[in-house]
Amino acid sequence: MDDVLTETVPAEELKKFEKAYHEQLYxxxxxxxxxxxxxxxxxxxxxPADIKKGIFLLQELFRTHxxxxxxxxxxxxxxxxxxxxxxxxxxxxxxxLNIEPGNSQVIALETTIKAKMDKEGLMGMAVAGGVVLxxxxxxxxxxxxxxxxx
Amino acid sequence: MSAGPYNYSYIFKYIIIGDMGVGKSxxxxxxxxKKFMSDCPHTIGVEFGTRIxxxxxxxxxxxxxxxxxxxxxxxxxxxxxxxxxxxLMVYDITRRSTYNHLSSWLTDTRNLTNPSTVIxxxxxxxxxxxxxxxxxxxxxxxxxENGLMFVEASAKTGQNVEEAFLExxxxxxxxxxxxxxxxxxxESGVQHKPSQPGRNTLxxxxxxxxxxxxx
Numbered sequence: 575m576d577d578v579l580t581e582t583v584p585a586e587e588l589k590k591f592e593k594a595y596h597e598q599l600y601x602x603x604x605x606x607x608x609x610x611x612x613x614x615x616x617x618x619x620x621x622p623a624d625i626k627k628g629i630f631l632l633q634e635l636f637r638t639h640x641x642x643x644x645x646x647x648x649x650x651x652x653x654x655x656x657x658x659x660x661x662x663x664x665x666x667x668x669x670x671l672n673i674e675p676g677n678s679q680v681i682a683l684e685t686t687i688k689a690k691m692d693k694e695g696l697m698g699m700a701v702a703g704g705v706v707l708x709x710x711x712x713x714x715x716x717x718x719x720x721x722x723x724x
Numbered sequence: 725m726s727a728g729p730y731n732y733s734y735i736f737k738y739i740i741i742g743d744m745g746v747g748k749s750x751x752x753x754x755x756x757x758k759k760f761m762s763d764c765p766h767t768i769g770v771e772f773g774t775r776i777x778x779x780x781x782x783x784x785x786x787x788x789x790x791x792x793x794x795x796x797x798x799x800x801x802x803x804x805x806x807x808x809x810x811x812l813m814v815y816d817i818t819r820r821s822t823y824n825h826l827s828s829w830l831t832d833t834r835n836l837t838n839p840s841t842v843i844x845x846x847x848x849x850x851x852x853x854x855x856x857x858x859x860x861x862x863x864x865x866x867x868x869e870n871g872l873m874f875v876e877a878s879a880k881t882g883q884n885v886e887e888a889f890l891e892x893x894x895x896x897x898x899x900x901x902x903x904x905x906x907x908x909x910x911e912s913g914v915q916h917k918p919s920q921p922g923r924n925t926l927x928x929x930x931x932x933x934x935x936x937x938x939x
Contacts, residue, residue: 591799610796615800642796645768648768679767682771
């Protein structure tokens with residue numbers, strides 16, 4: 575099931591924007607547009623290393639290019655949430671909502687992030703429950719083996 | 725976990741495209757929340773919405789990607805067109821420029837989606853009759869010439885909003901029934917989910933096996 579935190583960029587799209595960015599980087603003349611497009615694809619990658627690189631590029635843009643700051647905050651939140659840095663992600667969400675309270679797109683993102691945290695919290699518990707069951711089973715098996723021996 | 729993971733049998737992917745400020749996000753919001761957003765900020769990149777609908781007794785989950793209309797997002801939003809089963813192409817009946825750009829949106833859509841993608845043209849803001857800048861007749865003619873479905877709608881009053889989303893789904897479902905849309909193709913924009921009875925059969929089988937093994 576896809577949503578803004580799980581959909582991934584097609585590999586050839588990522589390559590296309592990577593190439594454009596690197597061409598400008600080579601000429602030492604990177605435009606905010608090329609950097610943003612590349613970073614936006616990176617934070618939608620399935621590889622955490624790409625996402626981290628995207629976050630780095632977005633942070634740089636945020637410091638240097640005032641005009642697109644709301645876009646950079648939004649994708650910084652998405653990038654961080656995708657590598658499970660939820661506290662960091664929610665920090666960017668809150669910074670955004672301080673400037674534009676009531677922005678429904680960002681409120682929806684906040685809800686999605688919190689739902690994901692809840693789900694993973696439950697899943698953590700489920701894993702712990704599984705371990706308890708496994709120990710129980712092992713103990714049970716041990717007892718039955720002992721019983722057979724006797 | 726009452727309903728299980730799938731209380732629907734299909735997922736259809738939609739995209740919403742068109743110029744900045746034509747009301748794409750408001751249409752999405754009206755469809756998913758049944759509310760009008762009066763103060764609608766510019767979308768950043770893409771926004772996402774879902775709703776489960778029913779077509780011919782089948783529950784279908786619509787997965788809707790609402791793209792930002794601002795030019796600076798356009799290069800990357802194109803990557804969302806791939807694998808869309810439905811495309812809602814929106815213009816504003818009170819701003820002719822948004823209508824004039826439709827051929828460019830249509831070219832993009834045709835190039836980036838597949839032949840079975842259903843394209844639905846929506847003339848939004850039809851509640852603003854006094855400010856009309858594009859007649860119904862000429863838009864209807866444009867739609868007919870290009871084989872598009874068409875309605876005028878209002879995200880504000882809700883008029884024809886349901887119809888546009890649901891008609892698109894009916895057309896997609898019809899394509900599946902007719903065999904024109906290949907469910908196994910990765911780019912079809914349609915996913916078929918195991919239905920409830922199928923899941924029950926599976927658990928019955930497991931039960932059966934377990935009983936057999938108990939001897």
